[in-house]
Amino acid sequence: MKISFAQAFKNLFTSRKIDEEFFENLTDALVEGDMGAKLAYEICDQLEKICREKKISDESEIKNELKKLLSSMVRACEFTPEKGKVNIYMMLGVNGVGKTTSAAKIARLYKERGERVIMAASDTFRAAAEEQLEMHGERLGIRVISHQHGSDPSAVVFDAAESCRANGGGLIIADTAGRLHNKENLVRELQKIDRIAAQKADKGCFKKILVIDGTTGQNALRQAEVFSESVGVDAIVITKYDSTARGGCVFTIGKELSLPVLFVCTGEKYEDIRPFEPEKYIEEFIGN
Known part of the structure; x- marks a missing residue:
């Protein structure tokens, strides 16, 4: 049985430094988490660039940056039926x-x-x-x-x-x-x-x-x-x-x-x- 992306993401930090291999594995984890390969590569490239520029290597900070990237891709909506129509x-x-x-x-x-x-x-x-x-x-x-x-x-x-x-x-x-x-x-x-x-x-x-x-x-x-x-x-x-x-x-x-x-x-x-x-x-x- 495949594990969730959350578990795969957590596993990436166990004994790995934040290097090129880390982002390659993150890309694989996103694809395994049912994200399209094109988008997974795009996100990881952006995340790697941000982490390099901001000198980020802490798990919680990387997580926050990933959240920001993902939040630009999803939005909620609400439908309210009109009364009398x-x-x-x-x-x-x-x-x-x-x-x-x-x-x-x-x-x-x-x-x-x-x-x-x-x-x-x-x-x-x-x-x-x-x-x-x-x-x-x-x-x-x-x-x-x-x-x-x-x-x-x-x-x-x-x-x-x-x-x-x-x-x-x-x-x-x-x-x-x-x-x-x-x-x-x-x-x-x-x-x-x-x-x-x-x-x-x-x-x-x-x-x-x-x-x-x-x-x-x-x-x-x-x-x-x-x-x-x-x-x-x-x-x-x-x-x-x-x-x-x-x-x-x-x-x-x-x-x-x-x-x-x-x-x-x-x-x-x-x-x-x-x-x-x-x-x-x-x-x-x-x-x-």
């Missing part, structure tokens, strides 16, 4: 990242904040997705709008938006398909949902949220690129994350695509979701 948050992501569960967690979170929430089962080709969302809706007391298996996914969003408007506005969390192995069909499907959602939501009330598995490493960047190119992405949600996860993909996505992070999911329960806090995330990534 139709707000649509479209959930994106490949199958297996925890998208449907994340949709339920986010729906519960906003319901607890006093929002009127509807979930739209727009992944109509994977029967389990509709059933799963309906199960979540039942448990959470949140209405789920779904159509029969294989029907037009954008029609589900259309109906959810009509219902939402008729009831004085609210928030629609729309789950979508994520079959990347059939990319062309998926892209067309998502673009159609995107058009309908953009038409039906009130101005400025449509957001696209990409769900990324915190343990998938560099695949996460590729996924973010695919969805950004296809329909655009406003923010990401990290799933399957805990303090032992490697999590470096967040920095690569932040640096390459400038995407902010909305939430971090830390477990299976509905309440295992929290707003993204860059400082806390970096602290956990590097270690105390």
Whole structure:
């Protein structure tokens, strides 16, 4: 089993002086921590230069300089639905990242904040997705709008938006398909949902949220690129994350695509979701 970056970073200081080899090993540790090689080299080059110029060799000082470099690559964001309007948050992501569960967690979170929430089962080709969302809706007391298996996914969003408007506005969390192995069909499907959602939501009330598995490493960047190119992405949600996860993909996505992070999911329960806090995330990534 791979160790976390925090542990690998700590190990670098055990019996090693701060020389060229130290920074080479740090680069390797960052790559092992799921950061892209290009960015890992870039960060280590900058860090080595800073340490040389400031004559830094102390572990805590090196750690602080690394934190500063990483903090420029990630940022948090917050979405607040507008009262009395139709707000649509479209959930994106490949199958297996925890998208449907994340949709339920986010729906519960906003319901607890006093929002009127509807979930739209727009992944109509994977029967389990509709059933799963309906199960979540039942448990959470949140209405789920779904159509029969294989029907037009954008029609589900259309109906959810009509219902939402008729009831004085609210928030629609729309789950979508994520079959990347059939990319062309998926892209067309998502673009159609995107058009309908953009038409039906009130101005400025449509957001696209990409769900990324915190343990998938560099695949996460590729996924973010695919969805950004296809329909655009406003923010990401990290799933399957805990303090032992490697999590470096967040920095690569932040640096390459400038995407902010909305939430971090830390477990299976509905309440295992929290707003993204860059400082806390970096602290956990590097270690105390």
